[in-house]
Amino acid sequence: MFSKIEMPVVFNKNIDEDTILAVWKIEETEEQLLSALQLKQHELDVISSLNNGKRLLHWLSTRVLLRTMLNTSEYIDCQMDEHGKPYLPNLGYHISLSHSYDYASVIIGKTKKVGVDIELIKHKIKSIKHKFLSDIELAQPQVGDKIDGLYVCWCAKEAIFKWHGRKGLEFKRDIYIKPFKLKNEGKLTALVSLPEGNQELTVQYFKTQDGYMLGYVVG
Template structure:
């Protein structure tokens, strides 16, 4: 596994992305798994899903600077957490890459997606007409930045029943290869504002957010 990107956003928050080049056996050799995790691994379809799951756990050990066992269960909504560390975490993966975001500042979310034209076919499923109005010339990268932002906030708030289309609204922004946007989340009759950062990474788009930032 090769570290391709490590960024410290501040003293409390950092994320890393790794390119997965190892086999399942090579990744397993770097981990200690309990019985629950072994069962989880067995339940995954072989191939990329297994590699993604293993790679995020190896990456956690890198960021926490330990080769010891790290408990990383998921709650009832599938949101991972670290019961033995003060960090909030978020995991992501796409094709040959895996990513981890961790913060002591607050809940966080990260999403990595490979950029493809297929997003043009589904844009109305996750973007309101008012949001599509500021997309510049069907800019595929800008649409992916919006998708990653909504996915990142979805993960931050706990993978709970929130609609990208109905409950999230992105305010107009000028797309650049790296920037920030404002996302409004309406949930439980309350509206929250999030500053979501995005950036182009090779052939991928990356979005990340930390509560209170």
């Protein structure tokens, strides 16, 4: 079991006894976030490449949230593999990180692969819907031109992409969202075409009161 989160978060859920999800609204400064971390040279190099602003706040906040969820004062080595997937070489847990504007989200799986995506809901998603959804998916009544439905699909596919953790998986070609009931909080089933064969995954999603959509998958 993971320890209870001590820091203030807007959402905290123990999905099962080995998996935890947390969402944090970023209100701290870069200096406050930096003071909560122990960083080694390879991480300082990453920080220097991000400059200032949201990218740096996002990087720092996901690491602080990860550390808080693991409830440790020890150094946590969070690295990226050759596919860009974050991992913890000293712990072996599965993790996924996401951020959008004022929010950061982390999901940790002790035994199962995980993926999470959070997005600020914007109207411009309508202009790119054909890039990540097939005509069959777009014909579903809960998707079409419904902005919330489009974001549910986007977050679901992004979470699955992160869950898979390997390059080459294409949203439109390889991930099919089955018809679902559009709610403020719900779940859907996706059929994923993987090199080892097709797999069905269940994606949970919810919309926040201030206009963000989040999707996550465990499997």
